[in-house]
Amino acid sequence: MTTAETETVESFRLRARAWLAENMPRLDADAPLPTLGDDDHEWVRARELQKLLHAGGFAGICFPREYGGLGLSPAHQRAFTEETAGYEMPVQLNIPTFSIVAATLLDMGSEEQKRERISAAIRGDEVLCQFLSEPSGGSDLAGLLTRAELDGDTWILNGQKTWSTSAYAADWGLCLARTNWDVPKHRGLTMFLIPTEAPGLHMNRVKMVNGSREFCEEFFTDVQLPASAVVGEVNNGWAVASRQLFHERNAVGGGSPYVSGIAGRPRALGGQSLFTVARATGRAAEPGVRERVGEWVALEAVKNQMVSRVSRAIGSGALPPPAASLLRLFHAEAAQRGTDLAMDIAGAQIAAGVGTDEGVTGRAGVSYLSRQGASLGGGSSEMARNQISERLLGMPREPAADRDIPFNQVKRGRV
Ligand SMILES: Cc1cc2nc3c(=O)[nH]c(=O)nc-3n(C[C@H](O)[C@H](O)[C@H](O)COP(=O)(O)OP(=O)(O)OC[C@H]3O[C@@H](n4cnc5c(N)ncnc54)[C@H](O)[C@@H]3O)c2cc1C
Known part of the structure; x- marks a missing residue:
């Protein structure tokens, strides 16, 4: 198919809907959440599911055809992702394989690296880190x-x-x-x-x-x-790393076009929503709890709107690539606030569940233990703020004692 013959988003969506119903396994909402630290089988499964997508012609939607993808637009990818709700998807491969490493190779790699590594990942044969x-x-x-x-x-x-x-x-x-x-x-x-x-x-x-x-x-x-x-x-290599960091901030912030499928059960909040936490604690009818759930819903809504707005602006050149730090920063703030709200709602029940990692409150409690990860992964929130102030707002760069000094003359550690 040439660009002129590219399938419309709506036709692609309908074809995806039919194919998914016929070929992709349904998510079992009642299946127990996988035990943290014991996820080897999830990777085997992710490769199997990716192979299935590839065989069906729905893998690598936004990657160019010459590297094994479909060469379609982010709108095609969004439509496909919407249709995957309720199905098992190889979401482990989204970050960092597709949205960071393959995306960086696409921008900066040699022809051989692109042909071999990107297509192997799209086929479900390789994972990248x-x-x-x-x-x-x-x-x-x-x-x-x-x-x-x-x-x-x-x-x-x-x-x-x-x-x-x-x-x-x-x-x-x-x-x-x-x-x-x-x-x-x-x-x-x-x-x-x-x-x-x-x-x-x-x-x-x-x-x-x-x-x-x-x-x-x-x-x-x-x-x-x-x-x-x-x-x-x-x-x-700094040019390559800068591109990689852009893709990482974009991916972690939710703006990457190379992410396919909805994480059936997102890791934040232990893979469950604040609604579930409120119901499980028997407090869903309390006005204070409803306010907290409302705040979380509003944060999620703002995050989704922000992702599409900032992604479009970066895509059109209205905002420079460092604007991905806006998404990255808001993601961390929203994820941490969500974890804190769950802690507020579940109260002492969280503490009781943490030891066992069981049940809704146990999961939320364990998730609270790693809440800080959201402000470190993909570069820390402080570094995101630095990017925003220096690269978007044009504020002065932070002082650096090692700027323009040969690296072998820079004082390090306790020297
Ligand atoms: C979920 C997750 C996934 C990750 N995945 C990967 C991965 O796949 N590969 C990989 O290589 N790394 C990965 N990392 C590591 C991550 O990139 C680093 O944790 C992050 O860059 C911060 O580095 P650091 O932990 O060494 O903290 P440090 O750099 O030691 O910083 C410590 C603290 O000082 C602050 N700080 C440092 N410098 C400044 C400054 N100039 N101005 C203001 N504040 C400053 C930081 O914000 C932070 O709060 C991951 C981390 C997490 C949490």
Whole structure:
């Protein structure tokens, strides 16, 4: 089909509706929520569901056809997502595989990287992850210490990464490393695409306070990478990372066109709505509780409106890409407020349930333990505020002692 013959959104929607009814498994609303920390089978399932979508011709809706997608518009994707309500979908693949890593490769990768990795992800054969943050700090990403050195034609990678979401389930990761120490920090970085099975890469899963083991830490010891592993240009990795951070803020904020399907049971609030919490605690009729639920509904409505407005403005060029920080920031504020409201409503019942992670209030309680994650994932809320003030409002940049200083002369840690 040429662009001129592109199917209308309405025809696509009707075709998707019929196909979903015939082919996609229905969500079982009464099935127990999966146990945090024990989600390996969910990844197997996500790959199966993605293969199903691909076989049916509904995978990679906004990715170009030459890389295995359908080359359709965000409006087609929105229509498809609306139709998926009530069906199982491979939502684990939305972030970071499609909306961050594949999206970054599409913008910045080589032809080979795009043809191989994006299409493998769309087929359901591969999962992608990101190796950015390091133990020395994630906000100052350009100050990272993992190094890659050239030995003949081969890059040798050494260092450590941390907080890599679902890396244990991934096949490839985007990894930012320092390749020149004699220039200021942003100018000596290179992005690499590395297989998670590479010899010399050792990965541990990290158990969090809420029981989840979705994060990993990685140790790289003399990992060998070919020249073709470089994404973008050598020493211009900051350009790739900036694009990646844009996609991350957009995805976390809810504005990415590469996200497909509604998370049947969103992770915030332990995968349940504030209505469910109010009913389960027997307080749904109390005026104070109804006010709180109303506040949550209003926040969700504002968030959805904001996503479509800001996404359209970035798409048309009316707002620059850093505007994705608006979505990212509001997402964190709304998610944390929702968790706090659930805590208010459930009160002591939350505390009683936390130990067991069972029942509606137990889930909400466990979710409260990780409420802070919303203001860190995808870059912290403070960094989002910095972006908004400096890049959107034109306020002065925050002072930086290491600006324009060769990285090997920058004082670090206790030095
Ligand atoms: C749910 C989730 C998923 C994640 N997934 C990934 C992933 O897949 N891959 C990956 O590489 N990383 C991932 N991360 C890590 C994330 O990117 C970092 O947590 C984040 O960038 C902050 O880095 P940090 O935790 O090292 O905190 P730090 O950078 O040490 O910051 C600590 C505190 O200081 C504040 N701060 C730091 N600098 C400034 C400044 N200049 N101005 C104002 N305040 C400042 C921060 O806002 C924060 O509150 C994830 C984190 C979470 C919570």
